[in-house]
Amino acid sequence: xxxxxxxxxxxxxxxxxxxxxxxxxxxxxxxxxxxxxxxxxxxxxxxxxxxxxxxxxxxxxxxxxxxxxxxxxxxxxxxxxxxxxxxxxxxxxxxxxxxxxxxxxxxxxxxxxxxxxxxxxxxxxxxxxxxxxxxxxxxxxxxxxxxxxxxxxxxxxxxxxxxxxxxxxxxxxxxxxxxxxxxxxxxxxxxxxxxxxxxxxxxxxxxxxxxxxxxxxxxxxxxxxxxxxxxxxxxxxxxxxxxxxxxxxxxxxxxxxxxxxxxxxxxxxxxxxxxxxxxxxxxxxxxxxxxxxxxxxxxxxxxxxxxxxxxxxxxxxxxxxxxxxxxxxxxxxxxxxxxxxxxxxxxxxxxxxxxxxxxxxxxxxxxxxxxxxxxxxxxxxxxxxxxxxxxxxxxxxxxxxxxxxxxxxxxxxxxxxxxxxxxxxxxxxxxxxxxxxxxxxxxxxxxxxxxxxxxxxxxxxxxxxxxxxxxxxxxxxxxxxxxxxxxxxxxxxxxxxxxxxxxxxxxxxxxxxxxxxxxxxxx
Amino acid sequence: xxxxxxxxxxxxxxxxxxxxxxxxxxxxxxxxxxxxxxxxxxxxxxxxxxxxxxxxxxxxxxxxxxxxxxxxxxxxxxxxxxxxxxxxxxxxxxxxxxxxxxxxxxxxxxxxxxxxxxxxxxxxxxxxxxxxxxxxxxxxxxxxxxxxxxxxxxxxxxxxxxxxxxxxxxxxxxxxxxxxxxxxxxxxxxxxxxxxxxxxxxxxxxxxxxxxxxxxxxxxxxxxxxxxxxxxxxxxxxxxxxxxxxxxxxxxxxxxxxxxxxxxxxxxxxxxxxxxxxxxxxxxxxxxxxxxxxxxxxxxxxxxxx
Numbered sequence: 080x081x082x083x084x085x086x087x088x089x090x091x092x093x094x095x096x097x098x099x100x101x102x103x104x105x106x107x108x109x110x111x112x113x114x115x116x117x118x119x120x121x122x123x124x125x126x127x128x129x130x131x132x133x134x135x136x137x138x139x140x141x142x143x144x145x146x147x148x149x150x151x152x153x154x155x156x157x158x159x160x161x162x163x164x165x166x167x168x169x170x171x172x173x174x175x176x177x178x179x180x181x182x183x184x185x186x187x188x189x190x191x192x193x194x195x196x197x198x199x200x201x202x203x204x205x206x207x208x209x210x211x212x213x214x215x216x217x218x219x220x221x222x223x224x225x226x227x228x229x230x231x232x233x234x235x236x237x238x239x240x241x242x243x244x245x246x247x248x249x250x251x252x253x254x255x256x257x258x259x260x261x262x263x264x265x266x267x268x269x270x271x272x273x274x275x276x277x278x279x280x281x282x283x284x285x286x287x288x289x290x291x292x293x294x295x296x297x298x299x300x301x302x303x304x305x306x307x308x309x310x311x312x313x314x315x316x317x318x319x320x321x322x323x324x325x326x327x328x329x330x331x332x333x334x335x336x337x338x339x340x341x342x343x344x345x346x347x348x349x350x351x352x353x354x355x356x357x358x359x360x361x362x363x364x365x366x367x368x369x370x371x372x373x374x375x376x377x378x379x380x381x382x383x384x385x386x387x388x389x390x391x392x393x394x395x396x397x398x399x400x401x402x403x404x405x406x407x408x409x410x411x412x413x414x415x416x417x418x419x420x421x422x423x424x425x426x427x428x429x430x431x432x433x434x435x436x437x438x439x440x441x442x443x444x445x446x447x448x449x450x451x452x453x454x455x456x457x458x459x460x461x462x463x464x465x466x467x468x469x470x471x472x473x474x475x476x477x478x479x480x481x482x483x484x485x486x487x488x489x490x491x492x493x494x495x496x497x498x499x500x501x502x503x504x505x506x507x508x509x510x511x512x513x514x515x516x517x518x519x520x521x522x523x524x525x526x527x528x529x530x531x532x533x534x535x536x537x538x539x540x541x542x543x544x545x546x547x548x549x550x551x552x553x554x555x556x557x558x559x560x561x562x563x564x565x566x567x568x569x570x571x572x573x574x575x576x577x578x579x580x581x582x583x584x585x586x587x588x589x590x591x592x593x594x595x596x597x598x599x600x601x602x
Numbered sequence: 603x604x605x606x607x608x609x610x611x612x613x614x615x616x617x618x619x620x621x622x623x624x625x626x627x628x629x630x631x632x633x634x635x636x637x638x639x640x641x642x643x644x645x646x647x648x649x650x651x652x653x654x655x656x657x658x659x660x661x662x663x664x665x666x667x668x669x670x671x672x673x674x675x676x677x678x679x680x681x682x683x684x685x686x687x688x689x690x691x692x693x694x695x696x697x698x699x700x701x702x703x704x705x706x707x708x709x710x711x712x713x714x715x716x717x718x719x720x721x722x723x724x725x726x727x728x729x730x731x732x733x734x735x736x737x738x739x740x741x742x743x744x745x746x747x748x749x750x751x752x753x754x755x756x757x758x759x760x761x762x763x764x765x766x767x768x769x770x771x772x773x774x775x776x777x778x779x780x781x782x783x784x785x786x787x788x789x790x791x792x793x794x795x796x797x798x799x800x801x802x803x804x805x806x807x808x809x810x811x812x813x814x815x816x817x818x819x820x821x822x823x824x825x826x827x828x829x830x831x832x833x834x835x836x837x838x839x840x841x842x843x844x845x846x847x848x849x850x851x852x853x854x855x856x857x858x859x860x861x862x863x864x865x866x867x868x869x870x871x872x873x874x875x876x877x878x879x880x881x882x883x884x885x886x887x888x889x890x891x892x893x894x895x896x897x898x899x900x901x902x903x904x905x906x907x908x
Contacts, residue, residue, distance in 0.1 A: 118639065118683045118684060118685070118869075119683075119684055125685050203639055203644075203652055208644065208645045262686070281695075282695065282865070283767070283855070307766075311753070311852055311853045313750050313753050313754050314757075314765050314855055316758060317766070318765050318766060320759070321757065321758065321761050321764070323764070480868070482633045482635075482638055483633055486637060522645065524644070
């Protein structure tokens with residue numbers, strides 16, 4: 080028995096030794112733990128937006144942006160771009176001497192191929208649809224020059240192909256994909272980014288290794304970068320404490336605890352707006368929310384400050400404009416004035432309902448679901464339903480999962496019912512793209528607004544080539560969304576990322592679904 | 603014996619065929635997977651394109667026949683979410699699940715055998731009660747809670763063992779212990795009651811009268827005959843551990859089959875759901891068959907087909 084005990088003790092000691100924290104992890108390694116990898120696809124054409132966390136290290140964009148989302152001629156494969164006088168032809172001048180990870184040189188043919196692939200029927204990226212509608216042809220007059228010919232004059236093409244939006248602007252290797260096929264490319268992607276693909280274990284991790292010298296960041300600081308999928312937050316924090324990961328997304332409620340322990344917290348300010356809306360019927364808005372006074376009353380009944388404090392731990396700010404993405408506000412010169420701010424005023428809300436002939440209230444269905452990056456979803460739904468109860472609106476909470484809600488929304492099967500989304504903040508063109516789909520009647524499927532005046536302005540933005548006029552249109556759209564109460568802007572949430580104590584300075588930026596890990600690797 | 607095995611195999615095939623229809627229908631009843639893979643701003647045209655590209659626009663009967671026709675040769679189609687062959691995902695995940703389940707079974711056997719035997723031998727004493735408390739705690743404490751506590755304290759605070767991943771042998775300890783401890787209670791109690799029955803039997807009394815050493819009576823003569831229900835239990839639980847350790851796999855970031863199933867269900871990934879359910883069913887059927895065969899080996903008195 081003694082021998083057995085000794086063997087067990089020795090085994091445990093050996094295990095403990097083998098499992099000792101990786102504090103001494105080489106500085107050449109960087110590990111990022113994320114709660115979700117989304118679809119885990121490595122082919123940019125198969126998933127937009129939320130795979131950018133890791134794809135933006137492997138692929139360069141045609142148009143680069145700074146971590147703060149501003150177009151940068153130093154950050155992308157195009158060194159400059161200019162429109163023709165009628166804004167129907169955009170010429171992009173490409174950087175010379177850039178090589179793919181397989182050694183072939185990047186040329187205009189690769190850009191053309193990438194864009195055709197991103198807008199093909201197979202593509203499910205974020206803006207494949209709008210680009211398909213816009214692009215008439217792609218010309219390659221020289222290896223370092225590509226011309227995108229459009230069906231309509233527009234200013235927005237460079238932004239669509241930039242790092243600030245989805246994955247359509249990523250430049251892929253034509254020869255490699257044609258020689259090996261889509262499936263091989265999806266398993267062993269090749270790009271021009273500062274990191275090369277090494278391995279992917281679906282459901283576990285994606286490992287990348289640095290190129291020798293990258294045109295943008297030089298010799299990367301970290302030899303290897305690993306993205307680990309760790310769904311459970313307790314585990315991500317334990318890994319951080321053990322020194323096994325360097326960057327991890329955390330919930331707002333764990334911020335103070337980790338700060339006390341000395342872990343630097345990097346906030347992405349106003350990363351998303353929590354925005355709710357009423358599902359339209361087949362013919363548009365339905366009573367009672369067809370009445371503007373009812374929409375205003377439902378807005379006034381919500382205590383946004385309390386929601387920011389209690390549900391989001393103080394890491395949120397009250398929102399004012401329906402679908403009002405604040406990163407776009409500064410681009411178009413939109414200012415939120417004090418009279419636009421929704422006060423918490425249940426008394427006035429009740430008065431408005433009475434004026435609308437609904438003094439005795441009405442029944443309102445509220446769908447309750449969680450979303451990626453919005454774990455507080457159900458608590459949020461319960462909170463707004465609770466506020467509405469106080470003004471006599473009988474809120475019926477309907478727990479569903481998001482796909483079930485989305486079906487009700489796009490099929491218009493539950494007119495007047497309330498749904499919500501955490502919409503990633505983005506610049507003016509991103510905000511425009513959102514409005515074009517969710518606030519524009521011809522988009523049908525996703526529309527939540529149904530306002531002819533707004534429809535007219537949105538249609539003008541697409542064709543307008545004078546930036547000042549675009550800015551004015553965008554300002555007017557935001558103003559009208561607010562004055563007509565076309566939705567329930569509730570809060571802007573800040574998203575925290577914790578880093579190891581030794582990582583040093585880090586700016587996770589303000590570009591949606593992109594943590595700019597490559598900038599962290601810049602020496 | 604051979605007739606029995608062939609008969610059970612045929613039974614399993616029929617069950618799998620029925621299951622394939624059920625899972626095909628139920629998977630589609632959960633909703634449209636395109637709502638999960640297409641961006642929020644996707645248009646009707648985007649939906650139509652994706653539906654056509656993924657073959658979801660074909661009639662259900664055609665989709666089913668195509669699925670079954672390919673499944674029999676091990677081709678479960680492509681994952682809608684990950685856009686790669688489902689068989690690749692299964693091949694990548696199944697070994698991790700098998701290894702974790704095996705480790706958990708070793709943990710549970712290592713705990714259940716001494717606890718069960720000691721509890722029976724020392725029936726009604728403090729040892730018996732202590733053994734039962736240890737075992738019952740494993741079953742009554744929620745697996746999620748045990749996992750979180752272990753990650754928070756053993757891995758995060760004390761930093762004795764890894765918090766997640768499947769990189770080393772040490773990574774197996776916390777998830778393996780969590781799963782194994784859950785199984786201990788049932789196994790230990792089965793063993794205890796079986797041992798009590800056997801220890802009271804005539805042949806054990808005779809062995810003692812003949813002067814056979816007590817440890818030999820207990821660990822050789824009695825234990826062997828108390829094993830049959832434990833083997834059944836362990837076999838069934840092994841299959842369950844392989845396929846349903848979703849919570850433990852999630853907390854410990856373990857890339858196993860349970861997580862694959864969970865991701866498949868939440869993203870309406872029909873091919874993955876179908877493949878995981880059928881593979882799981884096949885594993886359960888195979889384990890059950892194996893357990894039945896083991897009966898005959900452990901206890902030659904058992905003869906099938908007579």
